[in-house]
Amino acid sequence: MYRADWFVPKGVKFAFTERTGGVSQPPFDSLNLGTHVGDQLPLVLQNRQFLLQQLSLSSEPAWLEQVHGTEVVDLDIDSNRTADASLCRTTNHTCVIMTADCLPVLICDKSATQVAAVHAGWRGLCDGIIEKVIAQFDASPNELCVYLGPCIGVNAFEVGDEVRQRFIDKHQQTESFFIPRADKYLADLQGIARYRAQLMGVNNIYNLPHCTFELKDRYFSYRREPVTGRMASLIWLEK
Known part of the structure; x- marks a missing residue:
């Protein structure tokens, strides 16, 4: 799912x-793709198989164990997940x-030779995971396309001053x-x-302005419901 008016290089999906x-039952209803959230594993695996079929993928996606850090793995040479x-x-x-609720970021180059998927929670975003991934591309930033997926929106993502200050310490303009x-801040992930991304020199940036917290019928939201499922954001090169 993405907007039809976005530029997507031929060869990138x-x-x-x-x-x-999907088939998961409440509170994971229904296309939960996370095996770590308390859902029944057979149902999650059914959901994942359904995803493979719907997207016509030839192999299982490289699921990661996400830890809210800035580690980036090169799937072609690294078995770490x-x-x-x-x-x-x-x-x-x-x-x-x-x-x-965290921000999914998908990146490719215009020549359709390399792709990346980024889990940008506020910690990873603050600590530079997007910049780290962009720096690993074998292309100049102005040859990249960045796609920002659904995440918790600015009207719902409330944080304390310590979070705000961590971002400002990195870039004052943030x-x-x-x-x-009140005594909190609403943050725009x-x-x-x-x-x-623009500071890195990326000009082609697209976003889905959907708030996962507000759109209950469409998206899982950990902040809205601590026991809930997970969405997936995927990017790959066509064979």
Whole structure:
């Protein structure tokens, strides 16, 4: 799922899943793709198999054990799967990350020779995971396309001043992406990600302005429901 008016290079495929269309039961209803959230494993595996069929994938996506860090794995040479981003330059793998409020970021180059999937929670985003992935591409930043998927929106993502200050300590201009509310702040994850990618020199940035917290019927949200499922964001090179 993505907007038809986005530029997507020929040879690149990607998808952001929603919560519907699977077999998991409440509170994981229904297309839960996470095996670590308490759902019945056979149902999750059915959901994953359904995803393979729907997207016509030739092999299982490279599911990661995400830890809210900045580790990036090159799927073509590295067997490690404890990371928050993956990258590949062949048709042998599908990059995938899971979210339920955090920001999914998919990246490719215009020549369709390399792709990456990034799990950008606020910690990883603040610590530079997007910049780290962009730096690993064998292409200049102005030759990249960045796609920002559904995440918790600015009207719902409330954080404390310590979170705001961590971002400002990295880039003073980031302050504009935090809106005061009582003794807290509302944070714009997509806005920060766009700004940080632009600082790296990326000009082709697209986003789905969907709030996972507000759109209960379409998306899982950990902040709304701590026991819930996970969506997947996938990107791969066509064979």
